[in-house]
Amino acid sequence: MAIYAPGQRILLPVNPWFIAFTLVIALLFGVLPWRDVRGVPDLLAVVIVFWAIREPRKIGIGIPFVLGLLMDAANGVLLGQHALAYSVMAFMANTLSRRILWFGLPAQALHVLGILLVGQLLMFGVRMISGASFPGFAYFVGPFIGAALWPVLSFVMLAPQRRPESVDETRPI
Amino acid sequence: MEHSPPPFFNRGPAPVVRVTFFALLSVFLMVADARFRYTEPLRQVLMTAAYPLQRAVLAPFEAAGRIGDYFQSLSDLQKENAELRTEKLKAAQDLMTLEAVRAENTQLRGLLDARDRARADAVFAEIVYGSRDPFARRVVIDKGFTQGIELGRPVIDTTGVVGQVTRVTPLASEVTLITHKDHSIPVQVTRNGLRAIAYGTSDGAAMELRHLPINIDVQTDDELITSGIDGVYPQGLPVGKVVRVDRDATFAFARILVTPLAGTDRQRQVLVLRPTEEAPAYPAAEEPAAKKPSKGKKARRSDG
Numbered sequence: 001m002a003i004y005a006p007g008q009r010i011l012l013p014v015n016p017w018f019i020a021f022t023l024v025i026a027l028l029f030g031v032l033p034w035r036d037v038r039g040v041p042d043l044l045a046v047v048i049v050f051w052a053i054r055e056p057r058k059i060g061i062g063i064p065f066v067l068g069l070l071m072d073a074a075n076g077v078l079l080g081q082h083a084l085a086y087s088v089m090a091f092m093a094n095t096l097s098r099r100i101l102w103f104g105l106p107a108q109a110l111h112v113l114g115i116l117l118v119g120q121l122l123m124f125g126v127r128m129i130s131g132a133s134f135p136g137f138a139y140f141v142g143p144f145i146g147a148a149l150w151p152v153l154s155f156v157m158l159a160p161q162r163r164p165e166s167v168d169e170t171r172p173i
Numbered sequence: 174m175e176h177s178p179p180p181f182f183n184r185g186p187a188p189v190v191r192v193t194f195f196a197l198l199s200v201f202l203m204v205a206d207a208r209f210r211y212t213e214p215l216r217q218v219l220m221t222a223a224y225p226l227q228r229a230v231l232a233p234f235e236a237a238g239r240i241g242d243y244f245q246s247l248s249d250l251q252k253e254n255a256e257l258r259t260e261k262l263k264a265a266q267d268l269m270t271l272e273a274v275r276a277e278n279t280q281l282r283g284l285l286d287a288r289d290r291a292r293a294d295a296v297f298a299e300i301v302y303g304s305r306d307p308f309a310r311r312v313v314i315d316k317g318f319t320q321g322i323e324l325g326r327p328v329i330d331t332t333g334v335v336g337q338v339t340r341v342t343p344l345a346s347e348v349t350l351i352t353h354k355d356h357s358i359p360v361q362v363t364r365n366g367l368r369a370i371a372y373g374t375s376d377g378a379a380m381e382l383r384h385l386p387i388n389i390d391v392q393t394d395d396e397l398i399t400s401g402i403d404g405v406y407p408q409g410l411p412v413g414k415v416v417r418v419d420r421d422a423t424f425a426f427a428r429i430l431v432t433p434l435a436g437t438d439r440q441r442q443v444l445v446l447r448p449t450e451e452a453p454a455y456p457a458a459e460e461p462a463a464k465k466p467s468k469g470k471k472a473r474r475s476d477g
Contacts, residue, residue, distance in 0.1 A: 028229075060191065065199070070223060073215075073219030073220050073222075076311065076340065078206055079202050080200065080202030081199075083195070084196055084199035087196055088196060091188055091192035127308045132308035132354075133377070136307075
């Protein structure tokens, strides 16, 4: 459970099924066919980072690793490439969780941009070592779009936790 | 620090330990995958598990495409029909002469004691999606080894060679395009019969003919077909067209750029060829078994 910054709302505890649901949706987004995948944000990475920041006790490093393996197999890339990037990103998000939540949304997005770029650079380095060709600079646009999505994502993903705890049926308004 | 924390606070190994473990595990997997291909079974299982997921994701797009096709206007279809009719008529003439020419060719080849040119039969497949790997251009087709696809099969479309099957799962397979950096294909210039090898380039859009001398007889707009000497691609399939020839004397070789004829961006239907005839064995391995008949024929010919 996070320590709250001044003015931040106290949230309901998260439903583990909701975490699983968002991860599955992001995984599905990850296997969508694109004409050119360069520049497409890795939504699964953003969602993993989100939960690793919000719920470091629930999303550690093992689950991102397994999800990364699935991404690798589904996309037919080097097995372990996404797994490595996701585990390292989740670790960074877990460790920085206390710090990041203290900031407002734009500053949080900047932190997330750093984490996503580290992941992207890891994958880039791994593929360069294994002998792939340079994919072009568009490859590094994805993390920026992912970070830009952060405020929207935070709003949507925290919506279930922002419900009132007990609905007062007799309240006039 | 000598005391272990009470079980209430016990959270397992420290995060640094955990991330090191998983990072090492993934590095191990990557090395096993890239160097030794040990992970193929694991990948097969994961890919087969992910296949229904992928089809489910693709379903709305396919449905939208089908609905679009359904509402395609009548006039479009009529126009296309008329075009196809004229094309068929044109092709019919060629086809009629083709049978005669083929028979003649077989006879002549028989006389020359040459191996019959393999007539490949083919499996029809559709490109499901382009691979989501930004580092390498591959496409995934909707037929796997349950439909008889095997590793190394050449893949063509109506305009030329697309590539080669490089990974097969039960229901889908992956095709590496001829423009892939690590792919090479033996070609022949139709104009003068010159043989060369076309390599993919790192940008994945074109191919180049390497290691040809500067004064080589290759011009722009020369058409290249497969020469068939690799035993993978059947002979005579169109591959590409020469778009640029740089003859710079400061380099040892000419720089010849080729664009592929096959349109993986435009077409969805492809044919996976199935060579009916095995490629001849390498001469050294062939020697003890296959010497006799060829000797006999040669002797006969020298007699006559």
